[in-house]
Amino acid sequence: MSISNELSFSSSLIKYLHNPYALESYINNKCSAVCAHVSPEGSCNLECSYCQVKKTTNRLELRTIKKFIDSLSRNGLKSVILTGGGEPLLYPEINELIKYIKKNNLKLGIITNGTLFTRLDDISISSFEWIRISINNPILNCVNILNDLKKQLHRIPKTCNIGISYVCGTNIVKLEEKINKILSITNECNIDYVRISTDRFLSVKEMNDIKVKITNVLSNIDKSKIMLTDKLYKAPCSNVCHRSYFKPYLSEIPYDEYTNGSILPCGCVVHGRDNVDIKKYMLCKPDEILKFVNKNICFPFSPNTLCDKCEYSDIIDTLEYLTESNIIHKEFL
Ligand code: SF4
Numbered sequence: 001m002s003i004s005n006e007l008s009f010s011s012s013l014i015k016y017l018h019n020p021y022a023l024e025s026y027i028n029n030k031c032s033a034v035c036a037h038v039s040p041e042g043s044c045n046l047e048c049s050y051c052q053v054k055k056t057t058n059r060l061e062l063r064t065i066k067k068f069i070d071s072l073s074r075n076g077l078k079s080v081i082l083t084g085g086g087e088p089l090l091y092p093e094i095n096e097l098i099k100y101i102k103k104n105n106l107k108l109g110i111i112t113n114g115t116l117f118t119r120l121d122d123i124s125i126s127s128f129e130w131i132r133i134s135i136n137n138p139i140l141n142c143v144n145i146l147n148d149l150k151k152q153l154h155r156i157p158k159t160c161n162i163g164i165s166y167v168c169g170t171n172i173v174k175l176e177e178k179i180n181k182i183l184s185i186t187n188e189c190n191i192d193y194v195r196i197s198t199d200r201f202l203s204v205k206e207m208n209d210i211k212v213k214i215t216n217v218l219s220n221i222d223k224s225k226i227m228l229t230d231k232l233y234k235a236p237c238s239n240v241c242h243r244s245y246f247k248p249y250l251s252e253i254p255y256d257e258y259t260n261g262s263i264l265p266c267g268c269v270v271h272g273r274d275n276v277d278i279k280k281y282m283l284c285k286p287d288e289i290l291k292f293v294n295k296n297i298c299f300p301f302s303p304n305t306l307c308d309k310c311e312y313s314d315i316i317d318t319l320e321y322l323t324e325s326n327i328i329h330k331e332f333l
């Protein structure tokens with residue numbers, strides 16, 4: 001896959017440099033949120049045995065999401081990604097939510113299991129800049145997703161980029177069959193890219209072994225649409241997650257028993273962390289989002305000690321250096 005496509009379809013540092021106004025706002029302790037994750041729904045319609053998400057009956061109230069979007073879109077927000085938690089297309093007011101986001105002139109992406117597009121009306125399904133379908137077990141899910149997606153393709157504009165994300169865990173039995181199943185969808189459904197990554201909760205050795213096996217399987221096939229991500233999972237050096245100011249995450253997980261939803265720093269802290277107290281990562285209540293992004297709330301935890309498998313540590317540490325005010329001779333590139 002070309003480097004510009006890889007950078008377009010992933011969360012890369014280059015994108016921060018393309019938003020210089022946000023970097024400047026960040027340095028000046030003003031709102032720098034360019035993109036927001038919204039996880040409206042804690043439940044899911046599937047019951048994958050390998051699911052890393054703790055599914056719940058938690059759900060964001062529509063007015064919580066609207067207030068969050070209003071606050072940030074008045075202060076420079078450009079885009080929203082609907083994600084989970086559970087499955088965002090299961091959210092009862094999904095059509096109203098999508099229309100509200102578009103009414104605020106925000107670009108929209110979604111990460112979904114790809115099985116519930118029929119819940120979207122014609123306007124909603126044509127509202128996405130991109131759709132990413134997460135397939136966790138291609139052998140089980142691909143046929144259904146393929147059939148559902150094929151029926152919906154005529155309602156999705158050609159300008160919308162559709163991608164598939166496959167996280168490969170230790171179960172690499174039939175790996176070739178799994179990858180071939182994904183490629184069959186790619187070819188039949190105008191998929192723009194397939195992102196294959198390894199489960200970041202495995203050891204480095206396990207991840208490397210799996211990468212070798214994937215590379216072997218891929219050696220004989222056309223890789224023009226495939227991204228095999230080679231991320232370094234490690235704790236940032238920083239004691240602040242700078243990324244969370246540019247891309248806050250509105251979660252359906254309640255901040256406390258009186259509050260609907262919470263603001264988290266990213267989605268990584270939700271996934272695969274059954275034993276971890278998510279409250280340690282909570283940044284603030286949803287209605288305090290402007291206080292947080294304007295840096296009127298102290299960052300509550302140290303990523304250096306709590307985020308040992310961060311996939312964005314390079315972005316976070318670079319943002320720290322970039323916004324470091326003590327650097328002199330900046331004109332001498
Ligand atoms: S689709 Fe995703 S969230 Fe739903 S059960 Fe499967 S892995 Fe979990």
Ligand code: SF4
Nearest residue numbers: 241265266303307310
């Ligand atoms: S895992 Fe990374 S992106 Fe998420 S809160 Fe920790 S440092 Fe930030």
